[in-house]
Amino acid sequence: MAEISMTVNGRKVTATVEDRTLLVHFLREHLGLTGTHVGCDTSQCGACVVHLDGKAVKSCTMLAAQASGSEVLTIEGLAQDGELHPVQAAFKEYHGLQCGFCTPGMIMAAVDIINRHPNGLDEKTVREELEGNICRCTGYHNIVKAILAASEAMRGRAAEAA
């Protein structure tokens, strides 16, 4: 068994888990954070994307023990004080989802994409950057629109704050 400790959505957690426990299973089954989804068994679909020390990773392709000592952010940790994160708000506004299964991973990936492109995004870049997130309903159009809009909104906020 592995003794692990990490910060999840700002809260310190410690646990004893089987060494083979995947991070996604730790989040879902031990912490009850079921927003992070498991969509495939092959590390391809991106439904399980969370941030590890500020970077988007597939939580199904990492042991919880590998993440020990790190800061993890999941979809549950995005909204602040009951207010949706700008990317969540944009997915709602632009209807960037149908069944919603891929949405948590899409949103976590989108926040990462926007963070890495502080000078703004174009459609081509967004589509390339979504390589690791599969949606089988929408055809991606509204997802791309939502991410472009959120990127603008977040740049606006950053400009206001400056």
Next chain:
Amino acid sequence: MYQTTYHRASSVAEAVKLLADSGDGKFVAGGQTLIPTMKQRLAAPTDLIDLRHISELKGISFSGNEVRIGAGTTHAEVASNAALAGICPAICHLAGHIGDPHVRHMGTIGGSLANNDPAADYPAAVLALGATVHTSKRSIAADDFFAGLFTTALEEDEIITAVSFTAPEKAGYAKFPNPASRYALTGVFVAKRPDGVRVAVTGAGEDGVFRAEALEQALSTSFDPSALNGISLPYDGLLSDIHASAEYRAHLIVVMAKRAVEAANA
């Protein structure tokens, strides 16, 4: 996934010792190949020795035109290194097109080379650049490192510590990605050096990455895509699978080589 025991090493020496003390242990770096393989129960190491927290394996350094990339450097770090882009943009381009952003945040150059997947991108760069693979035991020339499908010159308990190469005069990489996996259906890395041109092909060879001598000769005469006009490569030794026939891959090699030269000259 079968049971395993996780260990975290803080130095190369400690990792080697942990492996020696394990039953049938394996190193894990980014885990982007090994963890999926364990999930499919195609690998069942008794112990996993995590290399990700070993600082001596990290980072990219320069000494004049010499480049050294630590084995634990992620694809994302290689892709976004401005100094590296200044002297060898082709390797940044290559790293930035491996898999997807999430894979690039974890996967490492050392893991990719140790794994030597016949469709992986880095082996083409390392072979074409005539790089040296440094390990916990020795230094191995790229020409002696790759030894067939998923096989390298590495011994069981040998850790890749870094890759070094002299920045080429020009280099380019072009891959035709498999539309589903994004691995190379065929990828070609060309490097122009003072002593000639080296061309390495990934994704197409039955024995993994290889050098295309016919293309090297043509490009050494004239480093221009047109130098490859009319060349057709033999099919034998090339992969044939559900994704592409050997004939198709033979054709793709020349097409990708032209695009790689174009990128190098741009």
